[in-house]
Amino acid sequence: MILEIIRNRRSIFPAQYNDTPITKEAIETILEAANWAPTHRKTEPWRFRVLQGETLEKLGLxxxxxxxxxxxxxxxxxxxxxxxxPKKAGAIIAICMQRDPNKSVPEWEEVAATAMAVQNMWLACTEMKIGAYWSSPALTKYMGEFFEMADEEACLGFFYMGNYDKDIEIPEVTRTPIAEKTVWL
Known part of the structure; x- marks a missing residue:
């Protein structure tokens, strides 16, 4: 059930990853999940760069x-x-947002759509038992120096992924009741 997958989604960090590679097929499935995120006016602003192997070491440097x-x-x-x-990850996906050239929607909506694409990726990883973590360091503003980016494209962070030993301790997470955050009118 989707609600169970949502509740079980956790940040699993690079230090927890093992050396088992992530298959290209798994990465393609995760990216396909991203591609079905909601998008206002169908701008589909999400863009991804998949980094693996030696490129991870180059990214870290x-x-x-x-x-x-x-x-x-x-x-x-x-x-x-x-x-x-980066060297601990099985793959890192650079999360980018391509601004609609017509500016038909506010920029925040395209950032939100990209974030929803990442949430879909994270949920797919949870279902597939692949560890994932979204890192958004300030250094993302320099990514145009590392890989080619289009005009009006911005890097929003890195989606680290790695296989992990299933016996690692994943902390229990709680939330305050939704009733405390909801006003019925």
Whole structure:
């Protein structure tokens, strides 16, 4: 049932991934789920770049060097983490949003549609027992230096994915009752 998948969705981080590769077929299924997100005026603004293998190492090096170059007081542990985390992933999908050239909808609606595409990806990963985590560092604004991007395209973050040992401890999550967040008029 979809509600059970929604309730079981969790962030599973690169440190929890094992070395089992993610198949191209699994990634294609996850991207197909993204493609069915709602989109106002059918602009379908989501764009993805799939990074695997050596490209993950190159991404980590790029992010770390860009962090050291742009941060006023860089921290060594963060620079190292930027290098290491991508190498732990089975794949990273760069999450991008292509602005409608006609600007037929407000930009926030295209960002929201892209976020819904990512939610679909996350739910597909949950069902497929693939760990996933959406990272959105400020460094995404420099991604046009790492891969080619179209005019009016923005990188919104990275969707880390990795297989994980099913016996890892995933914390129980609770939510406050929806009644506390709802006003019936």
């Amino acid at each position: 790029f992010l770390s060097l860009k962090y050291l170059e742009t941060e006023a007081s860089p921290k060594e542990f963060k620079a190292k983490k930027l290098i290491e985390n």
